[in-house]
Amino acid sequence: MATVVKSYEPTFRDKLYIPALFQGLMLTFKHMFKKKVTIQYPDEKHVPPEGYRGLHRLNKYPDGRIRCVACEMCAAACPAHCIHIVPEPSPWEEGKERYPVRFDIDLLRCIFCGFCEMACPEKAIELTEIYDFADYSREGLWIDKAGLLEIYELTKTQNYYTVPNDE
Amino acid sequence: MDLIGFIIICIKVVVVFAATMLAVMGMIYAERRISAFIQHRLGPNRVGPKGLFQPLADGLKFLMKEDIIPAAVNKPLYLLAPAMLLIPALMTFAVIPFGSSLTLFGRQISLQVADINIGVLYILALTSVGVYGIVLAGWSSNSKYPLLGGLRSSAQLISYELAMGLAIVAIVLMTGSLRLNDIVTSQQGHLFSWYVFKQPVAFLIFLIAVYAETNRLPFDLAEAEQELVGGYHTEYSSMKFAMFFMAEYANMITAAALTVTLFFGGWDIPFVDEAAMGNWGALLSGIAFILKTAFFLFLYIWVRWTFPRFRYDQLMNLGWKVMLPLALLNIFITGGILTIIS
Numbered sequence: 267m268a269t270v271v272k273s274y275e276p277t278f279r280d281k282l283y284i285p286a287l288f289q290g291l292m293l294t295f296k297h298m299f300k301k302k303v304t305i306q307y308p309d310e311k312h313v314p315p316e317g318y319r320g321l322h323r324l325n326k327y328p329d330g331r332i333r334c335v336a337c338e339m340c341a342a343a344c345p346a347h348c349i350h351i352v353p354e355p356s357p358w359e360e361g362k363e364r365y366p367v368r369f370d371i372d373l374l375r376c377i378f379c380g381f382c383e384m385a386c387p388e389k390a391i392e393l394t395e396i397y398d399f400a401d402y403s404r405e406g407l408w409i410d411k412a413g414l415l416e417i418y419e420l421t422k423t424q425n426y427y428t429v430p431n432d433e
Numbered sequence: 434m435d436l437i438g439f440i441i442i443c444i445k446v447v448v449v450f451a452a453t454m455l456a457v458m459g460m461i462y463a464e465r466r467i468s469a470f471i472q473h474r475l476g477p478n479r480v481g482p483k484g485l486f487q488p489l490a491d492g493l494k495f496l497m498k499e500d501i502i503p504a505a506v507n508k509p510l511y512l513l514a515p516a517m518l519l520i521p522a523l524m525t526f527a528v529i530p531f532g533s534s535l536t537l538f539g540r541q542i543s544l545q546v547a548d549i550n551i552g553v554l555y556i557l558a559l560t561s562v563g564v565y566g567i568v569l570a571g572w573s574s575n576s577k578y579p580l581l582g583g584l585r586s587s588a589q590l591i592s593y594e595l596a597m598g599l600a601i602v603a604i605v606l607m608t609g610s611l612r613l614n615d616i617v618t619s620q621q622g623h624l625f626s627w628y629v630f631k632q633p634v635a636f637l638i639f640l641i642a643v644y645a646e647t648n649r650l651p652f653d654l655a656e657a658e659q660e661l662v663g664g665y666h667t668e669y670s671s672m673k674f675a676m677f678f679m680a681e682y683a684n685m686i687t688a689a690a691l692t693v694t695l696f697f698g699g700w701d702i703p704f705v706d707e708a709a710m711g712n713w714g715a716l717l718s719g720i721a722f723i724l725k726t727a728f729f730l731f732l733y734i735w736v737r738w739t740f741p742r743f744r745y746d747q748l749m750n751l752g753w754k755v756m757l758p759l760a761l762l763n764i765f766i767t768g769g770i771l772t773i774i775s
Contacts, residue, residue, distance in 0.1 A: 284637075287740070294471050294739040304475040 313427045314395040319378045321396040322371055322409070323417035325389060331358065332415070333390035336366040340382035340391050348375035349382060369411040374404060394421045437540070445546050446527075453526055456730075457682040458488035464734050471738045495675035503574070503668050510573035515669065515676035518566025521559040522683035528552040529690045530614050532700045532719035535712055544700070544719060545614065552613035553601055556691060557594075560646055563684060564590045567648070567655055567665045570677070574668035582664030585745060586655035589645050592752030593652075597642035599760035603635040603767045604628055604695050617699035624703040629696040634763045636696045638756050643692060645748070647684045650737040654745060689729035690722075697725050 279285055305312050314320065325333045336353035352368040382391050394417060401407050409417075420426060462477070462485060469476025477484040502511065529552075532544030549555060564586055571583015605611060607628070608619045620627050629636045645652040656664035666677045693699060700718035710717070743751070 290739050291735060294735065297473065298467065298470040300473055302470075302475050303473045306475070 311398070311427045313425060314397060318395045318397070319380045319393040321373075321394050321399050321417060322376075322382070322414055323392055323394050323421060324369060324411065324414040325392060325418055325422075326415065331361070332365055332411075333388045334366050334369065335362045335388055335390070336364045336369075337387065339385040339387060343381040343385035344376075345379060345381065346375045346377050348372040366411060369414060371409050371414070373399070373407040373409055394426065396421070396426050441540075441542055442546070445542075445544075449526055449531075449546050450523065453523060453683055453686055454679075456686050457679050458492075460682045460685065460730060460734075461488040461491060461678070463730070464737075467731070467734045468738050471735075492675065495672050498671040500671035500673065503576070505575045506668065507573040507575060510569050511668075512673075514566050514570035514573060515673045515680070516566075517569055518563055518680040519676050519683065521563040521566070522680045522687060525556055525559045525563075525684075525687040526690065528555050528613055529687070529694055530617055530699055531690070531722045533715050535715045537712075543614070544715060548612065548614055550610070550612045553605060553611045553616075556687075557598055557601070560684070560687075561590065561594060563680070564646075566680070570669070571655070571665040574665070576668050578662045578667045579665050582655045582657070582661050582667070585657075586648070586665065588745070589648075589652065589654060589748060589752075592749055593642045593645040593756075596638050596752060596756035596760045597646060599757070599764060600635040600639040600642065601695065603632050603760075603763050606764065606767050606771060607631065613694055613699070617694060617701060620698040621701050622703075627696065627698045627701075627703075632696070632763070632767070634759060635767075638760050638763070639695065640692065641751075641756065643688045644733075644736065645752075647688050647733075648681060649685065649733055651740040651743050652748060653742060654748060657742065685730060685733050686726070689726045689733065692729050693722065693725040 327333060336351050338351050338353070341347075341349040341351055348371055350368070350370040350372070351366050353364050354367045356362050356365040358365075378393065380393050383389075383393055391414075396417065399407075465487065466476040466484070477487040480486040480490045502508065527546040528549055530543070530545040530548075534541050534543040536542070567586040568583045568590075571579040571581070571586065574580070604616060608616045610616065610619075616628075624630075644650075648655050654664075655661075656666075658664075661667070666674055669677065700722040702717060702721045705717070706714075
């Protein structure tokens with residue numbers, strides 16, 4: 267059944283427009299004193315929520331040995347082909363047979379999809395919350411094994427951005 | 434005129450000019466901060482304490498920029514237009530009384546640059562000349578967006594100038610004088626002797642028309658960033674561009690001061706007899722004037738960040754079909770009542 271939609275008939279008060287204008291002004295006036303949403307970036311940094319996909323890291327065992335076994339599952343899963351691994355037989359007597367001599371990630375190619383951490387059987391590669399790693403050169407955005415392990419040290423215990431700066 | 438009188442006038446000119454330019458800088462800062470606050474942002478807060486030196490940084494930036502004169506422009510008019518806009522904007526303030534009179538060394542100094550007996554006419558004439566600056570800028574740029582901006586500005590001029598003038602006529606009818614000082618003194622006494630209470634309709638019409646006159650939102654059709662790139666000043670760069678903005682803000686300051694003078698008792702403080710208090714009264718009246726003007730300047734910014742822009746035809750409708758008849762009716766009623774009373 268068809269319903270008749272009643273159109274809104276403006277009252278005399280509406281047609282004056284003045285009360286509506288005043289209402290609008292009061293609204294913006296109230297907003298002037300609301301909490302500001304600005305984060306003053308270099309001074310204060312946005313803390314990304316849990317599960318944020320930022321810069322990669324390579325995890326270590328508590329004894330300091332690298333978790334990665336150079337299976338290259340991450341490199342295979344990577345849609346951007348940004349992970350480059352050179353495997354070698356591990357120098358350790360017991361435990362894992364392989365380890366990566368080189369583990370390089372081209373951050374300019376990386377799309378931060380997180381497939382690598384999902385593909386990893388050893389929980390060796392993970393994405394951290396670090397987002398401000400811009401650089402002036404292409405070389406600076408090519409992170410190697412040492413760099414990735416360093417990121418692990420920076421982020422293993424606490425959130426990178428809740429650490430107070432300049433200490 | 435004796436030498437001391439001449440020197441006094443020179444000092445007043447310099448003081449008023451400096452105060453206006455300072456207020457322009459203050460307005461640039463206030464606009465950026467208040468607009469940010471309304472949008473839950475912080476606004477400029479880096480240059481100097483609380484970002485107070487931001488206008489200086491802005492000005493320096495404009496000075497450093499390359500001054501480009503496009504090849505296709507009509508050069509004399511193109512160069513004339515910014516000055517055409519800025520000079521009347523600064524000149525208008527000359528007739529506005531910003532306080533009662535000081536007495537220094539037995540000499541009475543009225544706080545007003547020029548006390549001319551056709552003050553209202555002078556202001557109306559000069560603000561209209563200012564619009565020529567916009568029209569000329571739009572036309573001489575020889576480019577489509579500035580041309581459209583200039584065209585809109587001229588259309589705006591003819592639809593608002595009338596209503597604004599007629600709104601002031603009601604005030605002039607009640608005062609019987611075109612001298613701004615007389616208009617202020619006739620509003621002295623208690624609060625309800627201000628013309629905003631005696632002439633609320635004229636006040637509303639004047640306020641709306643003044644927004645159109647100064648090209649501020651909701652009537653900034655001549656600029657209309659979203660549709661016209663930048664409107665009349667699209668082809669301008671560097672300090673010439675800055676001059677348009679200085680003119681806009683100077684115009685706003687004059688318009689706010691005029692609104693205060695015509696409808697809010699000018700430098701008058703209700704229930705206080707400034708003349709009896711001597712120099713302190715003059716000082717207080719000056720402060721009262723500045724505060725009132727500051728409120729209207731704040732209102733400009735507040736309104737800008739609240740209301741959307743009027744469309745070209747809506748503006749014409751409002752100007753010709755609402756404000757003009759209303760202003761005429763207001764004059765008719767005012768005149769009728771005045772005749773009956775006398």
